[in-house]
Amino acid sequence: MSRIRSILDRRGPSLACWTIVAAVLAGAAIGREPAVAIYLASFVYYGLYWYAFAWGVRSFEVFKRDAMLLKAVSVAALAFVYLQAPPDLLSLGVITLGILLNARAAAVLGIDRTYYGHELAGLPARRVTAFPYSLMSHPMIAGNVMAFGGTLLNPAFRAAWWPLAALHVLLNIGLLAMERAGPGRRPAIRLAGLVVLAATAATATMATMMAAGNHAVASRLSQETS
Secondary structure (H helix, E strand, O other): OHHHHHHHHHHHHHHHHHHHHHHHHHHHHHHOOHHHHHHHHOOHHHHHHHHHHHHOOOOHHHHHHHHHHHHHHHHHHHHHHHOOOOOOHHHHHHHHHHHHHHHHHHHHHOHHHHOOHHHHHOOOOOOOOOOOOOOOOOHHHHHHHHHHHHHOOOHHHHHHHHHHHHHHHHHHHHHHHHHHHOHHHHHHHHHHHHHHHHHHHHHHHHHHHHHHHHHHHHHHHHHHHO
8 A cells, every 4th residue: 555655646647647648538539529639638748847846746757757758649649630731831941940949959958957857856057058048048938839839820720720739839838937937936836827727628628619510510511512
């Protein structure tokens, strides 16, 4: 029993996040509504970031691993729907620039500090002046906003999935606000995070319902014309 409790103490938030992902995917498969999985699986990792920053973590290595995996799930979900739209060179160019900026910033900062190693693992503060930190203080957030926002330059993707990309942009701005507030303002971060996540869940639910409605209308029209 003590071993189980120890595992839950160290990995409780991670298990909760993966349970949500599994439940969403299972529900989408049963209901044959992929929009549910796309929307909800896209935003779980933001919740993990917020929880870790607001309450701390028992195991930084577990958090870092799950953060990377959940972000990969999120990006894969967005890429899955984006790549179904006809290619748009301007959109692809902006996305590429955002990804390169993010990757360069992460390489300069290091993987541990990228995932809040200073705030969560007690790594000593370090001033980074190499590019792109020589130009801006939060280049990874800027790269994320550029990449996610760049998807909206594709007209076909924007028409069908604009809430998905817009929520990514807004949540990255939320991460920026959280990072600027710092661990010293954790009570405020906890409250603000709950509000933001609730609003995100409500918006994603409405967007999913709209997508399901549009799909049903399209299917009915297809049946009527066939």
